[in-house]
Amino acid sequence: MLCSRSGACAVTPQLGVVRDVLLQHAFTPFRTTSGARSVVLLRGPESWRLHLTTCTRSYTQQRKRFYKTVNISQEDGAFQISLDRRRLRTPMGNIVKLPNEPLALSVATEWEAQKDIIRTSSMYMSRLCNKAIDNPLNETAEERIEQTLPFLDTDTICFRAEEPPVLAELQQKAWDPVMKWVEKRFDVAFGSSTSVIGPEIPDGTKEKLRKLLRSFDAWSLVGFQEISEALKSVILALALVERHISVETAVALSRLEEEYQIGHWGRVEWSHDVEVTHIQAAVAAALMFVQFNQEVRVVSQKLPSDTNKEQSVKSTSVQ
Incomplete structure (x- = not known):
């Protein structure tokens, strides 16, 4: 300096x-x-x-497609992607090494789906993998947890409207059942508020959710953080990861007030539909990202030791 x-x-x-x-x-x-x-x-x-x-x-x-084939290989317990004979790398130049096969298939499919022009904006799973591998800010798992928990203080479904009464009733009917389910599922309390300050989330609730998130591996935390940010709600993210609600429902609930305003004032042609589709795709990819890492990790822990040994190098063509 x-x-x-x-x-x-x-x-x-x-x-x-x-x-x-x-x-x-x-x-x-x-x-x-x-x-x-x-x-x-x-x-x-x-x-x-x-x-x-x-x-x-x-x-x-505008980057043109420069490869003909996409291949997956397994080496040293990790899955790698090759574009023709070149190893796929992250924006920081690291070789893409993925911890499980479902992730590798998802990333390979995104690269195979590209046409004449490579559109990275459509490659949601690749973006998450790059973020997990590169970790440009060198964040630890604990730091990611501490970055996610503050979303509770501004959680979308904790802020309620007083006026107009129609919107207030709509929020109560749509949001309360999901909030109560999450509260019961994890033995926590959130509450709601019509104040701009929002409800005061009990320290006990944050501590229980902190312990829950510590059960996630580092890669799953990347996906969960992505869901929370996209939905502007940790509560909806928890309900989604626990498969209580679908991606479409989660996005609709997170946009409840916006959709009410659109219904009242009118829709901008194409703009709103494109935005909703983008959010749904991003949330769906992040959800799969969490599930692939969480579920594969659990299965591998349950496998007998002799079937969980490293295998010889395998190569698969994605076409």
Whole structure:
């Protein structure tokens, strides 16, 4: 880091690389080309301000399909994907090594489904795997849990409307049964509030859910966090993972107030439908991601030791 006497500090270009990696993980439709990059921190009298200075041009990313076949191989207890003869890598350059076959099949299918142009925005499972493998922020499982629990304080179905009465009644009929089921299932209490502050979640509830999430492996936590963020609700995420509700129901419940407003004020043609489809696809992929990692782990733990040994390298073509 280089700092001038005025207090301005220029961080080395490596930070720009980290920024690019994070952008790739978000699968934004834009990226920057090579050029001068710097991150400048200007220290003001009261706070720090972060300025990203980029002397580059941006363009819509259009990457053509460069491979003919997609293959799956198993080596050293992990599954790998090959595009022709090249190993699939993450945005940070790590070889994609997946812990179970269902995940490998899902990722391979996404790559095989690409046509002339590779559209990463449609590859939800690949994005989750990349995030779990690269872990660009070096987050531990405990840190992911502590990032997820605060969603309870702003959980969508804990905030209720007083007006109009029709919406308030709709929320009560749609949300209360799911909330009560989760409360009974995990012996916790949430409550609801019409205040902008929201209900005060008991410490005992957070501690019980903390212990529950600690039973998840690191990869499953990535998926659960994704579901909670997409639905803006840990409660709905729990009901979904426990298979009490479907993906379509979970998304509909998370958008209850929005759909009410759309019904009242009208729908923007195509826009709302595309948004709902995107959320459903993202949540469905994250749910499968959790289930593949959780259920395969449980099955492997129950298998006899002689059938759970590492097997020789296997290769499968996905076509």
